[in-house]
Amino acid sequence: MVDKPIARPFGSANILRNDILSRRDFLGTSLALGAGVAAGATLGAWPGPAAAAGGDLKIMAWEGFTLDNELKGWREKNGVQVDAAIISTQDDVHAKLIGSNPVRLDLAEYSQGFEKFYVDELKIVKPVDIAKVPNFTPANIYPEFYEAPTWYWNGTHFAVPWIWGLNALVYNPAMTKPITSYKDLLAPELKGKLTFCDDTIATWPMIARLAGFGPKFPNLTKEEFKTAFEGLGPYRDQCRVFGSSNGDVISLFASGEIAACFSVWSGTPVETAKRGVKTVYTVPAEGAVMWCDAWFIPISVGNLDAAYGFMNEAVAAKPQAEVAKAVNGGAVNKHAPALMDADTKALFDYSNLPQVFAKSPLQGQPPRVSDTYATYDEWTQAWTDFKSSF
Amino acid sequence: MMKISRQERMGLGLVAPSFFFLLVFFIIPAILLFVCSFWMAQAFRLIPAFTFDNYARALSNTGFYFLTWNALKNGLCTAVLTVVLSFPAAYFIVYRTRGNLLFYLILVSWFSSYLVRIYAWRVILGSNGLINTTLMQLGLIDQPLEMLLFSPFATIVTLTHIMLPFGLLLLVSALRDVKKEYVEAARDLGASQTEVLTRVILPMCYKGVVGAFMFTFVISAGDFVTPQLLGGRDGMTTGILIANQFRTAGNWPFGAAMAFLLLAAFLVVYLGFVRLLDLLRLAPGRRFHD
Amino acid sequence: MLRFYVWLYVAFLYAPIAIITLFSFHSSASLTFPFEGVSLRWYAKIFSDTTFLNSLTNSLIVGASTAAVTTVLGSLTALGLARLKGRIQTVFGLLAFGPVALPGLFLGIALVMLFSQVGLQRSLVTVTIAHVLFTLPFFIEAVRSRIEYFDLSLEEAARDLGATPLQSFRLVTLPIIGPTIGGAAILSFALSFDEFIITVFVSGNETTLPLTIWSMMRRAVSPDINAASVISLGLSIGLILIGGLLVWYQRRLALSARAKDLET
Numbered sequence: 001m002v003d004k005p006i007a008r009p010f011g012s013a014n015i016l017r018n019d020i021l022s023r024r025d026f027l028g029t030s031l032a033l034g035a036g037v038a039a040g041a042t043l044g045a046w047p048g049p050a051a052a053a054g055g056d057l058k059i060m061a062w063e064g065f066t067l068d069n070e071l072k073g074w075r076e077k078n079g080v081q082v083d084a085a086i087i088s089t090q091d092d093v094h095a096k097l098i099g100s101n102p103v104r105l106d107l108a109e110y111s112q113g114f115e116k117f118y119v120d121e122l123k124i125v126k127p128v129d130i131a132k133v134p135n136f137t138p139a140n141i142y143p144e145f146y147e148a149p150t151w152y153w154n155g156t157h158f159a160v161p162w163i164w165g166l167n168a169l170v171y172n173p174a175m176t177k178p179i180t181s182y183k184d185l186l187a188p189e190l191k192g193k194l195t196f197c198d199d200t201i202a203t204w205p206m207i208a209r210l211a212g213f214g215p216k217f218p219n220l221t222k223e224e225f226k227t228a229f230e231g232l233g234p235y236r237d238q239c240r241v242f243g244s245s246n247g248d249v250i251s252l253f254a255s256g257e258i259a260a261c262f263s264v265w266s267g268t269p270v271e272t273a274k275r276g277v278k279t280v281y282t283v284p285a286e287g288a289v290m291w292c293d294a295w296f297i298p299i300s301v302g303n304l305d306a307a308y309g310f311m312n313e314a315v316a317a318k319p320q321a322e323v324a325k326a327v328n329g330g331a332v333n334k335h336a337p338a339l340m341d342a343d344t345k346a347l348f349d350y351s352n353l354p355q356v357f358a359k360s361p362l363q364g365q366p367p368r369v370s371d372t373y374a375t376y377d378e379w380t381q382a383w384t385d386f387k388s389s390f
Numbered sequence: 391m392m393k394i395s396r397q398e399r400m401g402l403g404l405v406a407p408s409f410f411f412l413l414v415f416f417i418i419p420a421i422l423l424f425v426c427s428f429w430m431a432q433a434f435r436l437i438p439a440f441t442f443d444n445y446a447r448a449l450s451n452t453g454f455y456f457l458t459w460n461a462l463k464n465g466l467c468t469a470v471l472t473v474v475l476s477f478p479a480a481y482f483i484v485y486r487t488r489g490n491l492l493f494y495l496i497l498v499s500w501f502s503s504y505l506v507r508i509y510a511w512r513v514i515l516g517s518n519g520l521i522n523t524t525l526m527q528l529g530l531i532d533q534p535l536e537m538l539l540f541s542p543f544a545t546i547v548t549l550t551h552i553m554l555p556f557g558l559l560l561l562v563s564a565l566r567d568v569k570k571e572y573v574e575a576a577r578d579l580g581a582s583q584t585e586v587l588t589r590v591i592l593p594m595c596y597k598g599v600v601g602a603f604m605f606t607f608v609i610s611a612g613d614f615v616t617p618q619l620l621g622g623r624d625g626m627t628t629g630i631l632i633a634n635q636f637r638t639a640g641n642w643p644f645g646a647a648m649a650f651l652l653l654a655a656f657l658v659v660y661l662g663f664v665r666l667l668d669l670l671r672l673a674p675g676r677r678f679h680d
Numbered sequence: 681m682l683r684f685y686v687w688l689y690v691a692f693l694y695a696p697i698a699i700i701t702l703f704s705f706h707s708s709a710s711l712t713f714p715f716e717g718v719s720l721r722w723y724a725k726i727f728s729d730t731t732f733l734n735s736l737t738n739s740l741i742v743g744a745s746t747a748a749v750t751t752v753l754g755s756l757t758a759l760g761l762a763r764l765k766g767r768i769q770t771v772f773g774l775l776a777f778g779p780v781a782l783p784g785l786f787l788g789i790a791l792v793m794l795f796s797q798v799g800l801q802r803s804l805v806t807v808t809i810a811h812v813l814f815t816l817p818f819f820i821e822a823v824r825s826r827i828e829y830f831d832l833s834l835e836e837a838a839r840d841l842g843a844t845p846l847q848s849f850r851l852v853t854l855p856i857i858g859p860t861i862g863g864a865a866i867l868s869f870a871l872s873f874d875e876f877i878i879t880v881f882v883s884g885n886e887t888t889l890p891l892t893i894w895s896m897m898r899r900a901v902s903p904d905i906n907a908a909s910v911i912s913l914g915l916s917i918g919l920i921l922i923g924g925l926l927v928w929y930q931r932r933l934a935l936s937a938r939a940k941d942l943e944t
Contacts, residue, residue: 058885060885063899083734101795104885240540245898245899247901248898251512251900251901254712255519256516256712376639377639387626388457401760401761404756404757405760407757408753411816412776412813415791419790478689498917501873501912502910502912504874504876507909509711510696513703516712608782609784633785636785636789
């Protein structure tokens with residue numbers, strides 16, 4: 001790739017004008033939308049914090065993360081009609097929001113690592129007025145999540161983290177002896193029995209960690225990055241297929257096609273158990289990877305009040321406990337574990353969260369542009385090359 | 391300008407709406423994309439330029455060739471299987487049945503979700519799947535055949551399954567134009583079964599065969615979901631590279647360049663196929679030109 | 681022999697569908713043998729899932745609109761192509777073939793660029809536009825050969841006998857090409873209903889059924905996706921039956937009308 005752009009616009013610039021993704025347009029759009037929202041807000045009396053106005057609320061979230069059941073009461077009480085679009089990969093979200101014609105969304109999710117990209121580069125995030133999310137306070141929220149740099153910087157809240165979990169090694173104890181380290185995956189009896197989940201957030205940090213660059217992730221120099229991928233070859237030789245998603249990995253376990261998965265959603269054993277196959281999720285010596293989803297308000301927001309109301313309810317103790325059970329995830333609200341059943345509570349060590357964070361840190365993503373470090377682009381390329389065998 | 395007949399004037403009027411539709415939603419976007427393939431980008435931001443870097447980058451990546459080979463292989467095998475398997479069925483439907491019941495029965499099978507069908511094939515082909523379990527219970531094998539699933543075989547079987555009704559539809563529509571009378575006349579003149587097929591039927595439904603072949607080829611070679619879910623470790627195809635650029639890496643120009651290269655590969659296959667039919671003397675040649 | 685082969689062909693087509701249907705009634709969440717028991721729980725789950733119901737409605741709307749637009753555009757084109765000769769016919773034939781000569785992905789992204797340029801909001805409308813683009817070539821291909829060989833002189837004869845262009849179309853052309861067009865319209869609906877790759881790019885905040893099934897699959901593959909598939913299969917069969925009955929009824933009306941015309 002050439003670094004320096006050759007600024008040579010095309011002759012027929014009016015049609016082919018590069019305004020699809022230009023910053024100016026993002027600004028223009030967000031300003032216009034911002035102005036529109038502000039105008040709308042001043043016309044009606046601004047309601048008190050979290051007193052959600054009714055109307056329809058367009059959200060975009062992962063399947064199972066739309067709080068369909070958990071917020072039923074809230075929706076009925078406030079007359080809010082939630083219209084949920086489903087995310088299949090994080091890319092779906094910005095695909096809707098970039099460009100001069102962003103789709104109207106009142107609330108959407110991003111995983112950690114997307115914050116700088118969304119806020120600073122794509123400019124698709126509207127800052128959160130935290131006073132309008134009264135449940136999100138230091139008294140309610142674990143300190144690891146409150147004002148963490150993934151959602152908060154320059155004194156501004158950009159998103160509200162609400163659900164988290166671990167991505168770790170999962171294996172089927174009936175098909176392999178217990179696994180305590182990634183090295184165990186190279187055992188001969190696991191040949192053709194291993195899978196990788198095609199989930200970059202779960203897998204990339206582990207690739208770095210296996211090569212001894214764990215703490216440096218997401219900033220690996222190009223040299224380190226090369227070494228890391230070279231070290232991955234033996235694992236590929238053990239691999240039968242690449243699971244395209246969590247769901248795919250679960251079905252591979254359930255049908256007995258694989259015995260172990262490199263790094264995948266911690267809720268996997270619960271799901272395979274429902275399908276009659278016992279699997280174990282383990283945090284091996286090398287550790288695991290944490291994920292956390294946060295609600296953010298896109299620039300194309302239409303119903304701001306309902307968006308705030310929804311976010312506020314999403315971090316309340318009761319819905320938190322319920323959704324943690326439904327998705328085998330972790331709560332961010334300190335009062336939620338008390339309301340959970342034993343299984344859900346046992347998923348993570350809530351009494352010692354700093355320890356959980358130490359062993360499985362919340363890490364970001366490789367930089368989009370950098371001369372020193374391997375970029376996101378290069379990681380994607382190397383990951384694709386790895387999957388397609390060269 | 392030569393004189394245009396009333397028929398032709400009317401013809402032009404009739405195709406005009408589609409022409410405008412295709413102009414606005416196909417030609418213009420395709421030109422946009424082509425222009426874009428010479429641009430540069432960084433993380434979803436397009437930078438207008440005129441560079442062949444994207445093409446050079448794609449062509450210098452061994453992975454691109456490998457995955458394109460996979461795509462073409464999937465496409466070719468699927469298209470050949472689809473046409474070969476569907477032709478006898480189409481023949482039967484056109485010449486041996488009166489009603490359309492069988493035809494509709496086949497078409498209806500198409501209405502079950504393509505994504506769900508991929509998983510159904512896993513149930514059939516898997517290590518503990520229908521075929522392996524049956525074979526093992528019959529005592530024919532003592533170890534499950536692992537190569538059934540997560541192999542090019544699985545991809546091609548599934549793609550063929552998805553494409554069959556489709557190929558059939560096109561072939562039936564082509565065969566319906568070869569009137570029974572022609573076939574009977576050829577028989578009366580002493581042509582054998584094979585001669586009727588290769589000298590009368592095939593040349594007359596040539597367009598339909600090429601159409602069925604190309605449609606199935608393009609769709610199955612361009613598919614990247616089926617190979618990803620069933621093709622196993624080495625089964626990925628170019629589509630995934632292109633999709634990654636558009637969705638994950640955000641380098642649209644690079645993705646566009648790869649898409650155009652893939653398109654060029656498709657074109658080569660098309661020309662090759664037409665040439666092959668020509669060599670096999672199945673193409674209509676001069677006889678049917680008017 | 682041939683008959684036996686054809687039934688084998690049908691069996692091959694229906695085997696996976698039988699598996700899908702069987703497992704949609706599975707009592708456990710597993711999609712693998714052994715089959716443990718029968719239950720309607722996945723249907724119950726699906727029918728109480730608003731995301732599923734919304735996306736089913738969206739897919740029906742898009743499928744029907746796509747079929748309608750494609751049928752009008754495609755029939756006009758096929759009729760037009762039969763009247764054109766030489767180079768114009770070749771060029772337009774190739775153009776109409778164009779959209780499917782490109783990977784679906786390609787169409788998706790090209791359209792996203794266009795919609796972005798003209799500031800068109802992505803919605804079910806843009807999805808429909810994309811689907812028409814994708815189904816139009818199939819439609820034209822499916823009806824074209826039928827219409828190309830359709831003897832224009834028949835229509836000419838009707839005109840000579842004093843029929844208006846519309847009358848000759850309704851009384852002569854339509855009864856001949858009608859069934860083919862009906863079949864092709866159903867085909868367009870099916871293609872649209874199941875389209876996934878292009879839709880990923882051009883959809884707004886309304887989800888279609890394949891997108892919903894895909895995201896359901898990404899979280900955990902359960903028989904609920906089978907139930908979803910069986911429901912859409914059932915719906916489609918229902919639609920085809922209704923469509924078939926309508927066509928049959930209209931033909932009968934047309935035939936009796938013609939018989940009456942002949943009497944007078």
